[in-house]
Amino acid sequence: MSEAAQTLDGWYCLHDFRSIDWSAWKTLTSDEREAAIREFLSLVEKWQETEDKKEGSHAIYTIVGQKADIMFMILRPTIEELNEIETALNKTKLAEFLVPAYSYVSVVELSNYLASGDEDPYQIPEVRRRLYPILPKTKHVCFYPMDKRRQGNDNWYMLSMEERRNLMRAHGLTGRKYAGKVTQIITGSVGLDDFEWGVTLFSDDALQFKKLVYEMRFDEVSARYGEFGSFFVGNRLTVEKVPVFLHV
Numbered sequence: 001m002s003e004a005a006q007t008l009d010g011w012y013c014l015h016d017f018r019s020i021d022w023s024a025w026k027t028l029t030s031d032e033r034e035a036a037i038r039e040f041l042s043l044v045e046k047w048q049e050t051e052d053k054k055e056g057s058h059a060i061y062t063i064v065g066q067k068a069d070i071m072f073m074i075l076r077p078t079i080e081e082l083n084e085i086e087t088a089l090n091k092t093k094l095a096e097f098l099v100p101a102y103s104y105v106s107v108v109e110l111s112n113y114l115a116s117g118d119e120d121p122y123q124i125p126e127v128r129r130r131l132y133p134i135l136p137k138t139k140h141v142c143f144y145p146m147d148k149r150r151q152g153n154d155n156w157y158m159l160s161m162e163e164r165r166n167l168m169r170a171h172g173l174t175g176r177k178y179a180g181k182v183t184q185i186i187t188g189s190v191g192l193d194d195f196e197w198g199v200t201l202f203s204d205d206a207l208q209f210k211k212l213v214y215e216m217r218f219d220e221v222s223a224r225y226g227e228f229g230s231f232f233v234g235n236r237l238t239v240e241k242v243p244v245f246l247h248v
C-alpha cells in the first residue's frame with residue numbers, strides 16, 4: 001500500500017449556492033422586501049463580527065450564468081457552526097426566495113508533500129494563516145470540486161509518496177507563477193462531499209482563472225490525474241451592494 005499524505009486540517013467550509021426566485025420576490029411589497037433585506041444584512045453583520053474576531057470568515061459572490069445567482073462561502077472552526085449558519089439563513093424571510101442550487105462541504109487542507117522540518121506545523125504562523133484564512137476580498141471568485149483519477153494505469157492512489165511529491169512540486173511551481181494574481185484555498189472533502197477537494201480561487205481579474213486553470217491542465221498531475229466537477233464563477237457582493245442587487 002502506498003503511504004497516504006498527512007493532511008493539516010483547518011476551518012470547516014461550506015459553499016452554499018442559491019438561485020433567486022425573482023418572480024416570487026417581486027410579489028412582495030417594497031416595505032416587505034426592505035425588511036427582508038435588513039434582516040439578511042443583520043445576519044451578515046453577525047458573520048462580520050465573527051470574522052473581525054478571527055473566529056471564522058465568509059464571502060458573498062453573485063454567480064454569473066444559470067447555475068446559481070449567489071454563493072455564500074463560510075468558514076468556521078466546527079461543522080456544527082456551518083449547520084447553524086445555514087439553518088439561520090434558511091429561517092430568514094429572504095430564504096423563502098433562495099432556491100438551493102448546489103452546496104459543498106469541506107475543510108481547509110494542506111498536505112505534507114512539500115513540508116519540511118520537525119516543528120509542529122500547527123504552531124507555524126504561516127501554516128496557521130493558511131489553515132484559518134480570512135477570505136480575500138477580491139472582485140472575483142472561481143469554485144470547482146475535483147478528484148484525482150483512479151483508473152487503470154492512471155491511479156493517483158497507487159503512486160508512491162515520492163512520485164506524488166514530485167508531481168505536487170511541479171504543480172506548486174506552476175501555481176507560484178500566479179503569486180499576487182490568484183489566491184487559492186484548497187479544501188479537502190473526502191468523506192464529506194461528492195468530490196475529493198474543493199478548489200476556490202480568488203482574483204481581481206477573472207481572466208487569470210482561465211489562464212491559471214489552462215496552464216495547470218499541462219501539469220502532469222492535472223493532465224493525467226485531474227477530474228473536475230462544475231465550475232462556478234462570480235463577482236463580489238459587498239454589503240453595500242446588497243440593496244441594489246435585490247432591488248426590483
Ligand code: VOV
Binds near residue numbers: 113174213
Ligand atoms: C494559485 C496557484 C496555486 C498554487 C501556488 C498551488 C500550490 C499548491 C501546493 C504547494 C500544494 C501542495 C501542498 C499543499 O498546500 O497541500 C497544492 C495542493 C493542491 N492543489 Fe494547488 N496550487 C495552486 C492552484 C491550484 C489549482 C488551480 C488547483 C486545481 C487543479 C487544476 O488543474 O485545475 C489546485 C489543486 C490542488 C489540490 C487538489 C491540492 C491537494 C492535492 C493533494 O493530493 O493533496 N491548486 N497546491
